[in-house]
Amino acid sequence: MDKGKLLDIYAKMKDFNKIIVIVHKRPDGDCLGTAFGLKDIINTTWPKKKVQVAAESVGYLNFLGKADDIKDEDFDGALIISVDTASRNRIYDQRFDRGDMLIKIDHHIPVEDFGDIDYVDIGRPSCTLIIMDLLNEFSDKLKISPVGAKALYTGTLTDTGRFKYSGVDGDTFRSVASLYDNGLETKEIYSHLDVRTDQLTKYKGYFLQHYKKTPNGVAYINILPKHIKKFKVSLGEATSLVNELGYFDDCPIWILFAEYEGKIVRARMRSKGPAIDKLANKYDGGGHRLACGANLGTWKRSKLLLEEADLLAKQYKEES
Template sequence: MQRILNKIKEYDCIIIHGHKRPDGDCYGAQFGLKNIIESSFPEKNVYVVGEKSDFVDFIGKMNNITDDAYENALSIVVDTAVQDRISDPRYIKGKEVVKIDHHIPVDDYGDLRWVDTSFPSCAQMIAYFYYKFKNELKLTLDGAIALYTGIVTDTGRFRFRGVSKLTHQLAGMLIEKGVDVEYIDNKLSQESLDMIALKGYVYSNFVTTDGFIYIKMTRDVIEKYSVTDEQAASMVGLIGGIQGYPVWALMIEYPNEIRIRLRSNGPTIDKLANLYGGGGHAKASGAKLEGWEQLPAFIKDVEDVVRKYKEEL
């Protein structure tokens, strides 16, 4: 961290990158860091670049910069483990590259790296960075809002594993800076009418079998509610955690295949997902069917997994 601070001091121009399809944590870390550097060193030029996100647009606006800005500039990439996923590939044009991330490392890019998977969000790393050097760094309300939003979104509002005493201490520090908790919650809780209507569809049309619950997202449903495939897929959590149904799935129809998001809070399901052209984590995997005609076989395989799990309990 000291070496990163030294690098920041060394450069007059600092350009902060995040990942493709940025989320609240990516924005929070990018704009939080920008605020810290700008407030502490007003003579420096600091830019935030990369893809935009409407969801967390209230945090700040991306800068449009030309290639020559990278000359003698320091690139800092936050919240990104895979080099391919860095948004705005020009980061490489920076004179030096710093990586700050909380994911399990995939690509060891960067001249200087601070990677710590014990942090539940990258924004918390930036908040901690400020806290560590608070005698020489400044952070204003805008930066505190960014960092708080990043922490809140990546921890599922302080619910996920990794949330610690430090998380709450740093969140408290940000509230002390003037963060309005309710304002941020309101911003993050905004939903379109289409999404609410689609939730209604999911709640009225899920199918239950023996210990397994699923929802089909056919093309006509996705079109009817005018949502993106990604938004439709995000509905998988709605049918999770239901008593008696330790495994659940959301199935999206594509022209040549059915893509499944398979979830569990009981048996491990990644081996099953392997059988259907997928895989992932023990309790969260992806899988594929060639068409709906394969669904009965898939359901039977899931039921077998659930049955074995219940027998072993």
């Protein structure tokens, strides 16, 4: 934790009367939780400030809050805070540099600095936990409502796999404890996260019957538009099943390939041993040591990635 930089961020939030929080493209629970949690802290602490969130909406996360329709003039004289995003091109609203000042708050392995202040803490397993660091560091000044606590808890849950992934530590639970002290109610959160449509349930059946394994231990599946269409699920829903491939003893790496609009292929990569971030970097991606995304473009490149992942699995098995 960098207390000096947290003080800088606090001072800027206090200074500016217009603040826009921007998430990354195709947002997940952590980045939306971070954005709506931060919005709630600013609104609860300084009710007169105007805070907007720039994000696309994702059905199952709509309970966290509603994104704003942001006009060009909203950026004039505003403080922009980019959350959970490692590189410029992944920022959801590309007008991010039109404000007076830009702050980057992130927990991914750094790709590039782009803020006037860059606060990156890869030791935190979710970006929401950095917001909680800020909250706890200035607990005599900053306030949060149960609505913000709900958002921060949700992001922590989704990015840590419900406190299961590496990076979860005592600080994680101390931070979460303070959310309970601020009125956190978890029942509603689980009622939104623990639902599955008939369509996705049936697609999951298909998914579990059609994954494959490489010779040395990479479990993978290719998600094609025709499957999505047939089962009437969204790509977001289909790709949320990635960790269904994480149960195999003989597969330390698992990858979900999916074809997006314009025939663009992307990968979600996960590992329970070998570091995969360098491999993701080679394929225009990145993220964390054991959880990454990659932008392949074509199915041809997905085969190359798979071959290299297979090699990593092989080396890992030989070493351990």
